[in-house]
Amino acid sequence: MTFLDDLKHKVLLADGAMGTLLYSYGIDFCYEELNVEKPEIIEKIHLDYIAAGSDIIQTNTYSANxxxxxxxxxxxxxxEFNEAA
Structure with a gap:
């Protein structure tokens, strides 16, 4: 099934609140820098969202401009940050 088929036939769940979650972990610096310096943190969050049922995972690039x-x-x-994400 393609993404467009999925959109037609079911509700898709997306991840969300990456910044809020990182802040709750005590991270209070540039979140996008984690894509390069600590990618394992971002990967764990993505995997946790998938395990929780997310169908759509967004990159950690909200402020990567x-x-x-x-x-x-x-x-x-x-x-660098966008490519790493």
């Missing part, structure tokens, strides 16, 4: 990353001095790492 030059404007948002500038607050951390990481605006030059946009491509």
């Amino acid at each position: 030059a404007h948002k990353l500038a607050r951390y001095g990481m605006e030059g790492r946009v491509k």
